[in-house]
Amino acid sequence: MSVQFVAAKWFRVLALIALGGIGFVAAAFFQAISSDSWGQWKALLNVAVLFAVLGALYGTIAALDSKSDFAGVNHPRIRTAFCAFFGAAAVFVVWSWFPANFSAAWLVAGAAVGAVLGWYGWRWAKYVDF
Numbered sequence: 001m002s003v004q005f006v007a008a009k010w011f012r013v014l015a016l017i018a019l020g021g022i023g024f025v026a027a028a029f030f031q032a033i034s035s036d037s038w039g040q041w042k043a044l045l046n047v048a049v050l051f052a053v054l055g056a057l058y059g060t061i062a063a064l065d066s067k068s069d070f071a072g073v074n075h076p077r078i079r080t081a082f083c084a085f086f087g088a089a090a091v092f093v094v095w096s097w098f099p100a101n102f103s104a105a106w107l108v109a110g111a112a113v114g115a116v117l118g119w120y121g122w123r124w125a126k127y128v129d130f
Contacts, residue, residue: 012072013063017082020059024051050093057086057114058125065121080118087114 028051029044060082066074091110095102117124 009072016063016070016072017056017059020057020062021052021055024055024058027051046093046097050090053086053090053093057083057090057117058128060086061118061121061125065125067122068125076119076121079121080115083118084111084115087111087117090114 025048028047060079062068062070063072064075064079064082065071088107088111091106095106
């Protein structure tokens, strides 16, 4: 397997992760335009960051689970590690809205939930519907 072929596979993986993040943000944005007042843009920005992290988690699963139609490779351990990171990042984003209440235990819980979601992969992610 050539280095160029491997690089192309990983570029596809990263592109799917980014596309997942962008897709979730776009979905949140279009939903907010139809229902929220225009004065709530700061809250929308906070939610957009959260949805970007959740979209990256979904994109990781789509890119690294062979059961997905989009998968370039199948690496359950790497998928689980990435999803654990994105789970912790999601908790960090939410807790950053209220920094006085922050606890590192929540980061560990978020990482654990992300790891479980990553391990199960496409078995649950195929039910996410836009």
